[in-house]
Amino acid sequence: MTELVKLGGDLASHYNQWITVFLMVSGLYIVIARGNMVKKLVGLSLFQTSVYLLYLSAGKILGGTAPIIDPAFTVYSHPLPHVLILTAIVVGVATLAVGLALVVRINEAYGTIEEDDIFEQDDNRP
Amino acid sequence: MLTLIAVTTIGIVRVRNLFAVAVLTSIYSFLMASVMLVLDAVDVALTEASVGAGIGTVLLLGTLYLTKTEEARPVHSVALPLFVAVGTAAILIWGVSATPPFGAADSPVQLAGPDYIQRSIAETGIANVVSSVLASYRGFDTLGETVVIFTAGIAILMLLKRAAPPGAGGKD
Structure with missing residues (x-):
């Protein structure tokens, strides 16, 4: 019983991290289990977004405010994770765009975006 | 809000129509932007809403227009990916349970x-x-x-x- 209570308290104080872990493994599962290339890229971006959540959760202080200096406030969240994640979002969309362009190109060359069909065509090629 | 994100993620994993996946991804990004706003990251929330939900969805829809919108039925067994995912989740949860509690002002971060x-x-x-x-x-x-x-x-x-x-x- 006490272990259950401890687990409940752990869930409440680490709920952000638990959701982060869930999003991360969902992305991982999509990347491994699904053969469709667009779906795989969506899985990759899910994985990426979970990392944003992890960083921003670590920077938050309860009772703090956004890191814009104002005489009315004294407690601010940590600004450095915000900067890192700003960069990560933009780079993430750039890589997603390159990946999707590759998918379009693969579709032109093979006529499909399913991994199994592409492997099959490669195997049947003399 | 975080629970809503998790539900949207389940939708993204399960739905096989890629058009619906694109829409769900857009919803997911907006929910994530709202969570970022709650976490005091206003600049990041703005970027996620415009870049993640805006440009990301446009790129996805453009790709779907140039390719196909329906995903094939899975032919392989899901046992191995599920095992890898659950194993990773177990290790990660064991890891994050040692981190400082959410919102603590005295955490090393x-x-x-x-x-x-x-x-x-x-x-x-x-x-x-x-x-x-x-x-x-x-x-x-x-x-x-x-x-x-x-x-x-x-x-x-x-x-x-x-x-x-x-x-x-x-x-x-």
Whole structure:
């Protein structure tokens, strides 16, 4: 019983991290289990977004405010994770765009975006 | 809100129509932007809403227009991916349970935070600390970021150019 209570308290104080872990493994599962290339890229971006959540959760202080200096406030969240994640979002969309362009190109060359069909065509090629 | 995100994720995993996946991804990004707002990351929330939910969805829909919108039925067993995912989840949850509780002001992450806050106005004159770190302290990082976007743009142009017009001397 006490272990259950401890687990409940752990869930409440680490709920952000638990959701982060869930999003991360969902992305991982999509990347491994699904053969469709667009779906795989969506899985990759899910994985990426979970990392944003992890960083921003670590920077938050309860009772703090956004890191814009104002005489009315004294407690601010940590600004450095915000900067890192700003960069990560933009780079993430750039890589997603390159990946999707590759998918379009693969579709032109093979006529499909399913991994199994592409492997099959490669195997049947003399 | 975080629970809503988790539900949307389950939808993304299960739905096989890629158009629906694109819409769900957009919803997911907006929910994530709202969560970021709650976590005091206003600049990041703005970027996620415009770049993640806006440009990301446009890119996905554009790709679907050029390819196919229906995903094939899975032919392989899901046992191995599920095993890998659950195993990873177990290890990660074991790992995060050792991190400081959410929102604690005395966690090790927060050691350098007040330093940035105090020196921002004196050294750069910018009240928004995120801007001052992004453009001043980590200026080279941001320069590298723009180089990445430029490279990505060139890569996309190279990939898509040769196949664009069917009658315009496409050799490949």
